[in-house]
Amino acid sequence: MAPVPPAGLPATAGELRASGHVLRTVKAELRENLLARIAAGGDRFPGVVGFDETVLPDLERALLAGHDLVLLGERGQGKTRLIRSLVGLLDEWTPVISGAELHEHPFDPITPASRARVAELGDDLPVAWLHRSERYAEKLATPDTSVGDLIGDVDPIKVAEGRTLGDPETIHFGLVPRTHRGIFAVNELPDLAERIQVSLLNVLEERDVQVRGYVLRLPLDLLLVASANPEDYTNRGRIITPLKDRFGAEIRTHYPLDLDLEVELVRQEAALAATLPDHLLEVLARFTRAVRESPAVDQRSGISARFSIAAAETVAAAALRRAALLGEPTSGPDGPVARIGDTEFVTGTLRGKVEFEADGEGREVEVLDHLLRRATAETWRARLGGLDLTGFVAVAAEGAGVAAGEAVSSKDLLAQVGTVPGLATVLARLGHDEVPTAAEAASAVEFVLEGLHLTRRVAKEVDDDGRVVYGGRDDGEPTEGRRR
Known part of the structure; x- marks a missing residue:
């Protein structure tokens, strides 16, 4: 069950604005919280063993730089554990537009429906609070993964309800847009078919998505992290060159040295x-x-x-x-x-x-x-x-x-x-x-x-x-x- 927000948090956009809340991107949020952890001298990545002098400094530099990243290493080196520990660097609670499909911030709606609600309700826009554990999504790359799974597709039920195919409201969003304002992880990225990897290119660079030719630009705010085994061993696939180029950092993991x-x-x-x-x-x-x-x-x-x-x-x-x-x-x-x-x-x-x-x-x-x-x-x-x-x-x-x-x-x-x-x-x-x-x-x-x-x-x-x-x-x- 989702954690219950503490009492006393702002319930409307007006209250949120009056509280002095400042909108930050996910990467800025991770950067500031990581700097605070470093200054406090606490454990930045609980449960991660053996990477203190090698992997973690590279990871911290990548996060401070605001880079999407790929962790490369053999099986069982703790790549998934390390990725999941990043959630702890997010704010414990963050405001979202109540009922919004993509967890949009009240100050920054990105879908037509949410923009219409903000324009209509103004400061009375209802605000909900999302726990950091709900801002993380993970997909194990398999050969049968589709663009619809990751990005989205036309929802036939919405079409059957009377909407036209040209209406953006007919789109059923995939995992990546639904992780807007969070962290999205792809495990075993080389196992993803090359044509499916292409669908991630715009997410990493232009920060938007394309769904079946719709003219729809979603300025997504997320950190994309992937894991992969060395390509010379898996022989199951590869990370396409344009996608590798869009990752800001490639970090090698290893087994415990001591x-x-x-x-x-x-x-x-x-x-x-x-x-x-x-x-x-x-x-x-x-x-x-x-x-x-x-x-x-x-x-x-x-x-x-x-x-x-x-x-x-x-x-x-x-x-x-x-x-x-x-x-x-x-x-x-x-x-x-x-x-x-x-x-x-x-x-x-x-x-x-x-x-x-x-x-x-x-x-x-x-x-x-x-x-x-x-x-x-x-x-x-x-x-x-x-x-x-x-x-x-x-x-x-x-x-x-x-x-x-x-x-x-x-x-x-x-x-x-x-x-x-x-x-x-x-x-x-x-x-x-x-x-x-x-x-x-x-x-x-x-x-x-x-x-x-x-x-x-x-x-x-x-x-x-x-x-x-x-x-x-x-x-x-x-x-x-x-x-x-």
Whole structure:
């Protein structure tokens, strides 16, 4: 439902004029509000992660210049999120002619009908107030998009009501005119047929529209923003040269440049069904970055941020399922906590999100498993490297080893380890400053054992019942050749 305007706002054009209200264009409105945000030092684009030093300065310069713009980048780089955040730079409430089809300002009517009302009613013209969330429209470009969808067409119902075809009132306006005094976004612009892209030329330059030969000039006031994937990858179409020339700015987006930003993005966006410790988030972030850099992966396609988000959600779901199967709490302070063993399920379910080069086809899971093991080892070294973990090695070497995995509860895993020397230091390194729950401690222990295996200090075997046994010393077989 649309937000309700606050009480006391002017209700007529006369009251609006008496209040001292000044008409501003959309681009002037965005410019002044952006400058105010910059001066206040606040967050100008909430929810956008990883662009502070790269993309956002270019975006701010484009907005201050009053440019329409296109965001160019691979899939899953947050282009749509960034575009939608622009709405927050609009005034929270803006006046419109009550009942006007195109949200026209009371001081600047643009349609014949609204001009007639203004001339007739004068200061008594009724004024309504529009929230900024209603001043944004978005169209996903598809091959079947028509000029009528974007610009408008003749409405046969209005013709049937008795109007003549020469009457401008017979026009049904499309999305672009209906976003007058707002922000209009076109996602995946190259997918729009070239003949349809032509219909946007006048909108960007002359700020008017043409509908089936009607002599109708609408001085539209809007910001046009588009997103596109690099043309050398999509091969589905292109942005026609005259349209590219009319955009004031082309801004390249990218994936998070730093590991910490990758982790922050996953933490912000993932809807987790169980607790995911920071060290496992780091594993998944390193895994995502390794997949992006792998020569076996088609780098032109990109690895979306949705890959790491879905991976985190899958790992959390695996932890929840394990807790339910073992009769452990599935919620609350003692609820499930993901372990490193839960990450092994992501490679099978997420391979469809990765496009491989020809030499990687047929061994997709093998490639992803190797990259996941490498990410785990790198995280283990970064967080636990240099610690004295001989106590864990000794425990694993005793008897039948230490059983972990999906079939072993947190309490059973901890009972096998006991009061192993170095556990308190490990827990502190992994961010558990307070006394951890049994599930948190078990997650830390399993991570230590997996890291010792990947560094060839502890052997690892997987039983048919899903139990993972860490025991004895590794025989020196390459890590990627072992069964997970």
